[in-house]
Amino acid sequence: MPAPFLLKHVQHLAWPGVEVQPILEREAHMRQGAAFHRLVQQHVLGLAVEPLVQGEKLARWWASFQAHPPADLPEKRAAEVTVSALVQGVPLIAKYDLVAVEPGVRAVIVDWKTTAQQPRRQHLAEHLQTRIYRYLLARSGLGSLGRYAPGQIEMRYWFADFPEQAERFTYSDMEYAADEQMLNGLVATIAQQTEFPLTPDTRQCRFCRYRSLCDRGREIGDLDTLLATEDALESEVALEAAYELEL
Helix, strand or coil: CCHHHHHHHHCCCCCCCCCEECHHHHHHHHHHHHHHHHHHHHHHCCCCCHHHCCCHHHHHHHHHHHHCCCCCCCCEEEEEEEEEEEECCEEEEEEEEEEEEECCCEEEEEEEECCCCCCCHHHHHHCHHHHHHHHHHHHHCCHHHCCCCHHHEEEEEEECCEEEEEEEEECCHHHHHHHHHHHHHHHHHHHHCCCCCCCCCHHHHHHCCCCCCCCCCCCCEEHHHHHCCCCHHHHHHHHHHHHHHHC
């Protein structure tokens, strides 16, 4: 278990380190990603969004959405839907960018990504977001939008810069059981953890705000280098999530 988990999620320690440079470019990318999510949310609500489309990148993403929206979605839709469940007594929460349902028949989770690279499908399949989002929908349902068995659930990633290359992941009873076992084990492991050793891969420390606290150097990682790595999706998702939480 890496030390940043202890510092951020257990000790709730704020540290003024910067994840990547240039700072303003990173900040702009995060703001544009959050703005795109808001545009789609307002669109789903039936509100006019064109006056809010500002900047070349956001305009490009919005044009991609209009030209190549997710295909074959059920008509009943809701944006920014939150679901939760207790896992080993610990609350597990997911916020869906969009859910589209055919009541009693199927439910589709759609997640908008503004990542700079198209990630590998296998990376997405193994990503915790994919597993947790489907698991929570099967476990908790969608309130007034109904409950759905694992076999009725699908998750899609739609990429603003790759709108015709969306990735789709169905679900099954077997996958649900495997995810439940994994999550129960993960929560139990974290609860029992007494040591949080530093990662042996010091390259990761360049993109961690706690690097100076852990005596792992003061040099800030470069944003272009980060986005060009094999784990670009995971890195960008982490940065986007941190930014949205700060908002």
